[in-house]
Amino acid sequence: MAHESGALWRYACRRMTHAVPLVLGVVVMNFTLIHLAPGDPILALIGEFQASPEYVQSVRQQFGLERPLPVQLGLYLWNLLRGDFGFSFALKQPVLEVILDRVPATLLLMGVAILYATVCGALCGVLSSRRQYSIADNAFTLVALIGYSMPVFWLGQILLILLGLHYPIFPAQGMESLRESYTGIARGLDILHHLVLPAFTLGLGYLAVDLRFTRSSMIEVMSQDYIRTARAKGLSERVVFYKHALRNALIPLVTITGLNFGFLLAGAVLTETVYAWPGLGRLMYDSIYARDYPVLMGMFVVISVMVIVVNFVTDMVYSVLDPRIRIR
Amino acid sequence: MRQLWHKYARNRPAVAGLAIVLGFTLLGLLAPWLTAFRPLDTGPHSFRPPNAIYRMGTDDLGRDILSGVLWGARVSIAVGLLAALTSTVIGVVIGAAAGFYGGTLDDLLMRVTEFFLVIPRFFLVLVMVALFGNSVWHVILVIGILSWPVTARLVRVEFLSLREKEFVEGSRAVGASDPRIILRHILPNAFPPIVVSASLQIARAILMEAGLSFLGLGDPNQASWGVMLYNAQRFLRQAWWTAAFPGLAIFFIVMGFNLVGDGLNDALNPRQKGRELQ
Numbered sequence: 001m002a003h004e005s006g007a008l009w010r011y012a013c014r015r016m017t018h019a020v021p022l023v024l025g026v027v028v029m030n031f032t033l034i035h036l037a038p039g040d041p042i043l044a045l046i047g048e049f050q051a052s053p054e055y056v057q058s059v060r061q062q063f064g065l066e067r068p069l070p071v072q073l074g075l076y077l078w079n080l081l082r083g084d085f086g087f088s089f090a091l092k093q094p095v096l097e098v099i100l101d102r103v104p105a106t107l108l109l110m111g112v113a114i115l116y117a118t119v120c121g122a123l124c125g126v127l128s129s130r131r132q133y134s135i136a137d138n139a140f141t142l143v144a145l146i147g148y149s150m151p152v153f154w155l156g157q158i159l160l161i162l163l164g165l166h167y168p169i170f171p172a173q174g175m176e177s178l179r180e181s182y183t184g185i186a187r188g189l190d191i192l193h194h195l196v197l198p199a200f201t202l203g204l205g206y207l208a209v210d211l212r213f214t215r216s217s218m219i220e221v222m223s224q225d226y227i228r229t230a231r232a233k234g235l236s237e238r239v240v241f242y243k244h245a246l247r248n249a250l251i252p253l254v255t256i257t258g259l260n261f262g263f264l265l266a267g268a269v270l271t272e273t274v275y276a277w278p279g280l281g282r283l284m285y286d287s288i289y290a291r292d293y294p295v296l297m298g299m300f301v302v303i304s305v306m307v308i309v310v311n312f313v314t315d316m317v318y319s320v321l322d323p324r325i326r327i328r
Numbered sequence: 329m330r331q332l333w334h335k336y337a338r339n340r341p342a343v344a345g346l347a348i349v350l351g352f353t354l355l356g357l358l359a360p361w362l363t364a365f366r367p368l369d370t371g372p373h374s375f376r377p378p379n380a381i382y383r384m385g386t387d388d389l390g391r392d393i394l395s396g397v398l399w400g401a402r403v404s405i406a407v408g409l410l411a412a413l414t415s416t417v418i419g420v421v422i423g424a425a426a427g428f429y430g431g432t433l434d435d436l437l438m439r440v441t442e443f444f445l446v447i448p449r450f451f452l453v454l455v456m457v458a459l460f461g462n463s464v465w466h467v468i469l470v471i472g473i474l475s476w477p478v479t480a481r482l483v484r485v486e487f488l489s490l491r492e493k494e495f496v497e498g499s500r501a502v503g504a505s506d507p508r509i510i511l512r513h514i515l516p517n518a519f520p521p522i523v524v525s526a527s528l529q530i531a532r533a534i535l536m537e538a539g540l541s542f543l544g545l546g547d548p549n550q551a552s553w554g555v556m557l558y559n560a561q562r563f564l565r566q567a568w569w570t571a572a573f574p575g576l577a578i579f580f581i582v583m584g585f586n587l588v589g590d591g592l593n594d595a596l597n598p599r600q601k602g603r604e605l606q
Contacts, residue, residue: 154575
């Protein structure tokens with residue numbers, strides 16, 4: 001067992017050496033954009049606001065805009081490391097504070113969407129592969145096609161019009177009822193009620209990915225030798241299918257979830273905009289409107305770091321589920 | 329070519345996809361003759377529901393939704409095609425260089441590719457368009473410049489296996505130059521996966537442009553479906569039609585290109601699995 005955990009530890013270190021340069025790359029990217037953007041770099045650092053000359057001067061000083069570029073890059077990196085992502089004029093708050101305030105709402109939305117999409121997607125995919133080219137399989141294929149092609153924000157708008165406004169079964173906007181002040185379980189239920197439409201909207205595209213993946217992965221696994229062996233041992237088809245095949249077919253879903261995290265975050269931003277969900281998406285929308293560049297650029301860094309961390313965790317989980325991967 | 333068409337034509341969803349794509353192209357091209365209104369022209373009748381004059385209704389400024397939907401096909405298809413073309417050219421150059429020459433160059437290029445594959449592309453596109461301006465040409469260029477990694481990886485793998493083949497050895501033996509071997513001998517053989525990947529990229533680029541526009545980064549001087557949905561968002565309560573029709577158009581065109589991509593994949597690479605691997 002000690003040997004086992006050593007291998008895992010070594011693998012973690014190896015993946016770490018991949019992750020750190022990626023984060024650095026993102027920072028350099030941001031830095032390059034600030035300098036490539038048309039006009040004075042100060043515009044990207046402050047946003048299109050009427051700042052006092054003293055403030056402009058202090059930002060110039062902080063980022064060393066009069067000094068050589070490598071020094072500037074160093075200062076930029078140092079500022080980010082200290083957690084200083086600049087100041088949002090629109091919101092009168094430090095950028096990092098603004099962003100971190102919004103992360104939990106987005107993660108809640110994404111978590112629920114991932115959960116329902118993975119469960120439903122895997123289930124439909126398994127049923128699909130069980131009876132290839134049956135009516136059910138064709139229906140699921142159609143669902144997947146729709147999920148792939150549907151612009152997530154339009155699905156949101158249509159559901160909002162139908163089930164939020166025309167037949168107001170679900171609340172149309174926000175995360176909580178503003179008129180009542182619920183506490184405890186009642187508050188949880190209220191949030192859940194608000195979550196239904198956004199989570200369904202966000203999850204559909206993801207469900208399509210999981211469905212197609214599970215279907216093809218099940219079909220592939222079922223043709224492998226160990227399945228033939230299991231059958232030859234006289235195990236019932238049900239046991240072979242659900243116990244031997246399903247487990248191996250589902251492991252790659254972990255990777256699919258991890259790899260699609262960025263794609264899902266983009267979907268979350270669009271979904272939140274439709275439903276006025278108080279997460280990163282709404283912040284992004286408002287910042288674009290206000291030309292609040294420091295917040296936009298800060299969000300790119302924070303989101304990139306989130307994606308890189310999720311990829312790292314995915315690799316770890318996968319290597320625990322399927323130890324062969326560590327040797328590669 | 330004919331054989332390919334026969335294979336493709338047997339696949340009914342793929343044919344339907346092609347029909348959707350061609351249909352929208354035709355509607356976009358014929359837009360000036362199909363409606364009496366111009367998509368950006370404001371009119372006196374705001375928020376009219378669909379009726380005999382305004383078949384899909386009007387928006388808050390009295391603009392005709394139908395003409396927006398028809399003209400919008402031009403923008404969406406142009407964005408999709410040009411962005412996919414840009415990213416495919418970049419992807420082929422990088423993938424070919426990495427796969428053909430191998431060694432340090434390959435390592436370096438693959439590191440860069442991995443970086444661009446991992447970073448959340450939608451957000452980088454968004455930041456760049458916000459900083460550099462939101463004309464439709466910027467949007468095309470930025471999406472194109474950032475969407476090449478999938479193609480590059482694919483081309484690299486093709487080149488890695490093809491460069492070891494006898495016909496490449498043969499042309500090298502008779503003294504063909506590297507560019508000649510790459511362009512005349514290897515690239516044509518690597519074509520099928522490139523075409524499939526490009527057609528799926530079109531769908532993605534269209535969705536991305538629509539998403540950017542929906543967040544307020546669309547080109548206000550173009551009739552874009554995403555911009556129409558951005559405007560519709562404020563009036564969902566009053567005017568469902570301002571959102572319903574442009575969104576339906578995006579949905580169908582993206583589905584069309586997805587079906588074409590899947591159909592090409594089945595016809596060109598019958599043994600390969602589809603997009604799950606991309």
